[in-house]
Amino acid sequence: MRKILIVGAGQAGLQLALGLQTQGYEVTLMSNRTADEIRAGRVMSTQMMFATALQHERDLKLNFWESQAPRAEGLGVSVAAPGSHDPGPSQRAIDWVGKLDGYAQSVDQRVKMAGWMETFAQRGGQLVIHGAAVSDLDYFARTYDLVLVAAGKGELVSMFGRDAARSPYAEPQRALAVAYVHGLGPRPEHPDFDAVRCNLVPGVGELFVMPTLTTSGRADILFWEGIPGGPLDAFKGIKDPSEHLSLTLELMERFTPWEYARATKVELTDENGTLSGRYAPTVRNPIGRLPSGGLVLGVGDVVVANDPITGQGSNSAGKCAAAYLAAIVEHGDKPFDEEWMQSAFDRYWNTAQHVTKWTNAMLAPPPEHVLNLIGAAGELPPIANRFANGFDDPSDFENFFFDPQKAEQYVSSVAAG
Known part of the structure; x- marks a missing residue:
């Protein structure tokens, strides 16, 4: 029986560990927190997952919360009229919602990761609650057939060098601020179904609003992404959760009053229901070299960490x-050497490259043809639907989003048809 060590118990690490378990591998999972500590801790993400990533969980029978979590059946875009927030409040220049072919769902990672970790242990997996340093991995690389690093923060990430050719940004492009709330009203444009709502405020940033299942049941997430140095870059140093929520709502009232109108009675889900921070989107070399010469393979956001502006983090982790999992199983009893590690990453990069390209494009000011495309979606539902479903399959953006000529031809064909 082949022995595999996974360091890190997030979406990618746990999904892979549980998948390998089902295939008969002897799996050890290292986490720096217990399931109870995760469940009682701070929120970690917004984790809206679309159809393909959800199917990967279903395939492994890990969709434990699917019947409880709210179903986002659409994805909507609102764009504030440039400058209308000064002095404010903003006015909408564009507003539409596209229907998803398959619903999306968000399950608070405190719920999911704690539940999956307990399942892993109940199924006979070896769970080690301990942080890991590079020196630890030096020993483990000689003990296990394969060591995978799925812990996206801390010392271990430094083993994986930045891939400059695939990482155009050296600095964070957004300041992030999340609040989990109860009491949010429905969007009046579609009161009969839930949707992920993307609110773009040109030159300022973005507000994302989405339903979720949290530790206390159904909730909604208010997620600001602010351009650094701008008016939304205001959460640094705020430790008090109620102050965080007050600022979130104050900014909504000025920049997205149409969302604020349904948020006047919200309250935080819990004292740990806020999160803020920032990081530079980075693609890293997938193979880490240990001092002894051993090799480890990076997983998920260790190797591809995109800005959350396109909501792809958990989706990418699940796809990785x-x-x-497929690469390991197909490899059989052959050694997990450097060539195999690179090929496993390349297999993931086939999908991840489209996410990275699209996410980096969305961080920049939108070119005229993209604004025209988003505007046309308000008049032509097929465009809105296709844009919405691109969140599940970002490779489709190559066909109509990036190239001005392709975008114009697409809009013209839909308008004519």
Whole structure:
């Protein structure tokens, strides 16, 4: 029986560990927190997952909360009229919602990761609650057939060098601020179904609003992404959760009053229901070299960390776990050497490259043809639907989003048809 060590118990690490368990591998999972500590801790993400990533969980029978979590059946875009927030409040220049072919869902990672970790242990997996340093991995690389690093923060990430050719940004492009709330009203444009709502405020940033299942049941997430140095870059140093929520709502009232109108009675889900921070989107070399010469393979956001502006983090983690699981199983009893590690990552990069390209494009000011495309979606539902479903399959953006000529031809064909 082949022995595999996974360091890190997030979406990618746990999904891969549980998948390998089902295939008969002897799996050890290292986490720096217990399931109870995760469940009682701070929120970690917004984790809206679309159809393909959700199917990977279903394939492994890990969709424990699917019947409880709210179903986002659409994805909507609102764009504030440039400058209308000064002095404010903003006015909408564009507003539409596209229907998803398959619903999306968000399950608070405190719920999911704690539940999956307990399942892993109940199924006979070896769970080690301990942080890991590079020196630890030096020993483990000689003990296990394969060591995978799925812990996206801390010392271990430094083993994986930045891929400058695939990482155009050296600095964070957004300041992030999340609040989980109860009491949010429905969007009046579609009161009969839930949707992920993307609110773009040109030159300022973005507000994302989405339903979720949290530790206390159904909730909604208010997620600001602010351009650094701008008016939304205001959460640094705020430790008090109620102050964080007050600022979130104050900014909504000025920049997205149409969202604020349904948020006047919200309250935080819990004292740990806020999060803020920032990081530079980075693609890293997938293979880490240990001092002794041993090799480890990076997983998920260790190797591809995109800005959350396109909501792809958990989706990418799940797709990486699925790609690596298939690569490991197909490899049989052959050694997990450097060539195999690179090929496993390349298999994942086939999908991840489209996410990275699209996410980096969305961080920049939108070119005229993209604004025209988003505007046309308000008049032509097929465009809105296709844009919405691109969140599940970002490779489709190559066909109509990036190239001005392709975008114009697409809009013209839909308008004519």
